[in-house]
Amino acid sequence: MSVKVTAGSIKVSGMVNASYWSNFKENIDWQNPNWIFDKNNFEFKDKALVAVTNLVLEAPLRASQNSFDFKIANGGSIETTNAIKQKAKFSFTADSTASLVYATSDNLDNQNIPNQASLKLQGLVFESGEVKAILNEVSASAKKVKFNNGIETLEQLIPTELVLKGAISYLKESLNLEAKLKLNNDFTKVIDVSAGQETATNFINAILNVKLSGNLKGANAAPTPFSIDINAKRAEFVQGIATVAIIVDKHALDLELTTQDLDKDQQVLSGVIKHKNGASIKIADIDTFTSAQVNVGNSSYGTVTKNSSGQYVVKFTDNTIVYITP
Structure with missing residues (x-):
């Protein structure tokens, strides 16, 4: 190596034999202060050959400045081969970066909390057998925020935005994920946390977007295309809203959800479930749900009930019965 x-x-390149420590051997001379440096005192298992190729980390290790940029360069890889010749490989197919920005210039060792920080990992690929996972992007942004706890004002680095994009595949199955969480609070102001809990003027103001899509087998013999698109927002102290679009093969549902009483110990989650054919179900409180009408426009075409076994059952006006969940 x-x-x-x-x-x-x-820069790291080369090969090394590695194994996991599993136990201590018998008859160790515990009085010898150098016992821990003698590999003959340990038992190892799961031996593997680790090959590192062109792994490059760039960092201003000795610079005196107010901003520091780090990079894991495109082109590096780490591959392991175990005793039965099974391989797993982790590759960097794009530059991954990180940044720290401080108020004043100094060596990194002498700096304290940065004003801003960012991380962006991209083009990370993991391969093992028939499994392949790609992290197109894992990124985060953070800011230095001031908090007043009623006694003193403290500074802390707070993540303000997180992004995740990736995909995983196995044979004919695949799953794609895109997610983003962003805080919309005004972090230029001192945040009062002296109450020990959220208040009408200091609460988490955030948006969340998640999209899942792909082809999965589930209980089916062949992979089935699906997508789930979630958009959630909280911009009020007592309420949050979300929309969910679900498509499985050619079947689609839209959900509109509202959470009330976020300032209380017990919240109320209500919702409207809509089908593309025009049918809809309104639920005033999902936690206490027992039954609701299935409507198309102003006309009722059936009733959804939750029985004592926890099953959701739809009975239509023509006496047709459908079990939504087992």
Whole structure:
């Protein structure tokens, strides 16, 4: 294994045999202060060959400045091969970066809490057998925020935005994920946390977007295309809203959800479930739900009930019965 260190980078290449420690051997001379440095005192298992190729980390290790940029360069990889020749490989197919920004210039070791920080990992690929996972992006942004607890004002680095994009595949099955969480609070102001809980002027103001799609087998013999699109928002102290669009093969449902009483110990979740054919179900409180009408326009075409076994059952006006859940 070769490790080359310069003022601004570390480069690793080569191969090394590795194994996991499993236990101590008998008859160790515990009085010898160097016992921990003798590999003959340990039992190892799961031996593997680790090959590192062109893994490069760039960092201003000795610079005196107010901003520091880090990078894992495109082109590096780590591959392991176990005793039965099974391989797993982790590759960097794009530059991944991180950044720290401080109020004043100094060496990194002497800096305290940065004003801003960011991380962006991209093009990460994991392969093992028939499984392939790609992280197109894992990124985060953070800001230094001031909090007043009623006694003193403290500074802390708070994540303000998180993004995740990736995909995983196995044979003919696949799953794609895109997610984003963003805080919309005004972090230029001192946040009063002296009450020990959220208040009407200091609460989490956020949006969340999640999209899942792909082809999964489930109980089916062949993979079935599906997508789930979630958009959630909280901009009020007592209420949050969300919309959910679900498509499985050619079947589609739209959900409109509202959570009330976020300032209380017991919240109320209500919703409207809509089908593309015009049918809809209104539920005033999902936690206490027992029954609701299935409507198309102003006409009722049936009733959804929840029985004592926890099953959701739809009985239509023509006496047709459908079990929504087992």
